[in-house]
Amino acid sequence: MKDLSQEIRSSNTHEALGKENKKLNAMLHCKCPVCKEGDMFKTSALNMSKFNELNKNCKECGFDFMPEPGFYQISMFFTYMVGVAIFVVFGFLTYLAFNDPPLWVYYVTIFIPTILSTPWNLRYSKVVMLYYFGDIGEGQ
DSSP: OOOOHHHHHHHHHHHHHHHHHHHHHHHHHHBBBSOOOOBBSSTOOOOOOTOOOSSSBBBTTBBBOOOSTGGGGGGHHHHHHHHHHHHHHHHHHHHHHHOOOOOHHHHHHHHHHHHHHHHHHHHHHHHHHHHHOOOOOTTO
16 A cells, blocks of 8 residues: 555646656747747748747747847857867767778768858757846746
8 A cells, every 4th residue: 555645746746747848848849938829939940041049938828038138148158069069970980980081071961060060050959048147937
C-alpha cells in the first residue's frame, strides 16, 4: 500500500515534469513564454528575408516580446557559442571521415552546415534569451 506522502510527491513530480515538457515544447516551436501558444516570430525560419523578425506582442495573451531596448543583443553570445560548436564538430568529423583532407574540403563541410543552420541559430538564441532572462515570472 502506497503511503500518502509518496503519492503526493509522485503527483508533484509528474506535474513538474509536465510543466517542463510544455515549456520545452513551446521553446522548440518558438511560442510565447507566458501562454505557450502565440508565435514569437512573424514568419517561418525558411523565409530567408524575414526569418528573424519578432512579433511585437503575443497575439494570444498580449505579452511584449521586446522587454527593453537592446534586450536581444546579448543573444549574440549564444549564437556565437552554437556557431563555434558547429565549426568544431564538423571540422572534427571531416578530419575523421576524410583522414585530414585538403583545406577546401574543410571549408565546404564546415561552412555549408553553418550557413544552413543560421536561421535556426539566430531564432533559438532569441527564444533562449527570452525564456531564461526575460523576467516572465516563475508561476507562469
